[in-house]
Amino acid sequence: MPIKFLAEDDRPREKFLHKGKNSLSDSELLAIIMGSGSKEESALELGRKILASVDNNWHQLSLLSIKDLMKFKGIGEAKAISIATALEIGRRRAGQEIPEKSTIGNSNDAYVLLKNQLSDLRTEEFWAIFLNNSNKVIHISRLTQGGISQSIVDVRILFKKALDHFSTGIIIAHNHPSGSLKASREDINITQKIKEAGKTLNIQLLDHIIITQDSYFSFSDTGLL
Structure with a gap:
């Protein structure tokens, strides 16, 4: 199915498969982690909003608590934990690369x-x-x-x-x-x-x-x- 016919939440995944992980923007990566958005916003739009709140800085995002993340409409406890978990995995991986x-x-x-x-x-x-x-x-x-x-x-x-x-x-x-x-x-x-x-x-x-x-x-x- 062409990407343009997919729901917006599914497009980053399709892009990942067809073009590789390096082709994804930060907001697309975050959208995949979250899995879905809210009734008002797609996961991609929600990802852009969250990243914009921390000046598009992953380090700043990692400082947000679960409660901080849940202040965004469409982010419940499960999604907040998924975001925090992904960032912690990234931190540990970076440490192991030394x-x-x-x-x-x-x-x-x-x-x-x-x-x-x-x-x-x-x-x-x-x-x-x-x-x-x-x-x-x-x-x-x-x-x-x-x-x-x-x-x-x-x-x-x-x-x-x-x-x-x-x-x-x-x-x-x-x-x-x-x-x-x-x-x-x-x-x-x-x-x-x-x-x-x-x-x-x-x-x-x-x-x-x-x-x-x-x-x-x-x-x-x-x-x-």
């Missing part, structure tokens, strides 16, 4: 490695990258999940993981959901505490990265480490 044995040569390498895990979160999380003598990544781990304002790491757990993986270097990172790149007094204190503990075990703290949605702050680059 080679496990990549080499960290500078702060930007560490940022690239962790930005998909941390940049869009609404609460703070504390992560660590464990490296060998050649600065190759041995293991990456989330250590804590915090509240809106902070995530406290247990230094003993951090170094237990480092010892378990025979790591000689550590890069720690956490996010600031507020968007601020300024290191707090607590951030500075925990960094020094981890640095000193590492000296005893001969495990070097190489950097502490603060990540926001579109940028990062490096303790090493700014001389705070």
